[in-house]
Amino acid sequence: MQQDELIPHLFRREYSKIIAVLYHSYKLKNLEIAEDIASETFLKATEVWGIKGVPDNPTAWLYTVAKNKVRDYFKHNAVSEKQLKEVAKQNGFETEKDVEFSNQNIADSQLAMIFSVCDPDNPAESQVCLALQILCGFSVEEIANAFLTNIETIKKRLYRARINLRNGNFNIGALSKTQIEARLNSVLKTVYLLFNEGYFSKTNNRMIRKELCSEALRLGAILTENVLTNMPSTNALLALMCFQSSRLNARTNEEGEAILFEDQDRRLWDDELIQKGNHYLINAYYGDEVSKYHLEATIAYWHTTPANKNKWQHILQLYNQLILIEYSPVTALNRAFAFARVYGSEKAITEAEKLKLNNNTQYLSLLGYLYSTVDVGKSISYYQQAIALTKSQMEIHTLTKEIKKLTKEKSQH
Structure with a gap:
């Protein structure tokens, strides 16, 4: 290097x-x-x-x-x-x-640090912003992308959060079990957003940043190894990250272009990570808790299983539950894709257009994908709108390639 x-x-x-x-x-x-x-x-x-x-x-x-x-x-x-x-x-x-x-001192220090940063004196989103900046080295732009908001908003959150910590005599000390339980959700969200930025990056012109995924997996493993943080939701998050990481090598080609799930070479999937995911998912279901991480991990589990006629119906049902627990544009878009796999593109278009996320690149890309078998002209138009919005050169390259393919198909008919 x-x-x-x-x-x-x-x-x-x-x-x-x-x-x-x-x-x-x-x-x-x-x-x-x-x-x-x-x-x-x-x-x-x-x-x-x-x-x-x-x-x-x-x-x-x-x-x-x-x-x-x-x-x-x-x-x-x-x-x-x-x-x-x-x-x-x-x-x-x-x-x-x-x-x-040492590995142990680094693990202990980072665990103490992340829980101290996630101080309830700050709003939950500010806690996570600060943890992403200090513990994960995120830039303000990366944090803004993670929260789907603008840079100025993040700057204000970080400024206020740092003042609150300073005024509150911030220190890394031994936290009580009650304090750890109160802060765990913010800690898990930090690790979750760290992984997501690695799994589908919107910065640095790379679609995948494996070092971020590895760091999130490492932090997740640290949390499961501590008796106070080895909770069902922690295991569910680690299971999700294992399942998703198992497909990293198959998600892009040699040029770094995205490969759709159904076109991935399954021989490139990491069986060891899938087995680890199964292990943590089983641990996650000891108890009555069902968090968003449980549902997302179970969806990821279904993606690793061989195709069967009910697979996408199971996935759609899980997305239906997930969207009730915590609505987000990403969840809504993923649900619309699953809906298309169950009911077809035409019905999914009606479902997707209700979302009206016209300033969202992934939304426009999804409509481009759904219209590709229904109306090629509209499909190209949506892909072009997505290109106009995204800053990722790799995403632009991938979408441009899709437009060329559709244009060629259109000229042959």
């Missing part, structure tokens, strides 16, 4: 880990201190690696620099060695102790 690709890759993967471990292990008074140190670490990597080349173990190099910088911070704020030890004592760590960036 080239240096210009390596540093952004490491930033996405390691930035939030560095913040979490520094804040958790060194008991820093201010969240921004950890963020500044993490940013300075990557800035130094850009400068040093450009001159001396990439070290043999770039991740370990980042961790070492981050630890040195946090020590420098304490030394700068304590004039003498005596004061430094006093500051360290007040913050609950030993100056001689070398904090480890």
Whole structure:
């Protein structure tokens, strides 16, 4: 991997880990201190690696620099060695102790961090916005895409959320079982949106960002391994992500273009992830809870099963339940697609047009797909409208290819 690709890759993967471990292990008074140190670490990597080349173990190099910088911070704020030890004592760590960036410490720190960020003093959506920015390294644009809203709205949410945390003396401490239960929904939504941005990205001109899916799976697994967070809904979310991840390699061709579900090469599906999904889905149904994650995971399960005449009827019924639990444009569009598989495109068009999501790229693309066997002219028109709305170059390329195919078919009739 080239240096210009390596540093952004490491930033996405390691930035939030560095913040979490520094804040958790060194008991820093201010969240921004950890963020500044993490940013300075990557800035130094850009400068040093450009001159001396990439070290043999770039991740370990980042961790070492981050630890040195946090020590420098304490030394700068304590004039003498005596004061430094006093500051360290007040913050609950030993100056001689070398904090480890072990897998366990990273997992513990990130888990503590994400639950602390999801503070009920902030509205639920603001909690998730802040967690996506701090824990997942999302840009404001990525958060806006995840919430289907504009950038200014997200900026305001983040600003207010940070002020509330600062005024509330934010710290990563041991949370009670009651506090964890109160915050779990926001934590799960954060992981869910992280995975979705990876599974169908609207940024960076990539339709799939596997590193985000992997990170979401890792965080989901951490949650199931902790007795206080190993809940039915947690297992349901992890099952959903396993099922969806099992098809990642089959969702695009070598050019990065999307491949429709029915055209995917099933030999590329990951059987191990499907089996893991089955395992977590079984765990999810111990108890009476049925969350949106249960329904979505069960839909994803049906997608991994061989075709049978009732498959799409089961999927449609699940979408009918899901839309009652939590309506969203994405759920409505997916339900319309399932409706088409059960009742045909013409009836599905009537159903889809009731949604009136005329500023939604996926809505226009769905209408283009549904009209392709009914009215080719209308199909092309909807695809063109979708192209005009999307910022994704890969999506534009895929839709343009579909238009060319339809135009060719039209000229032959």
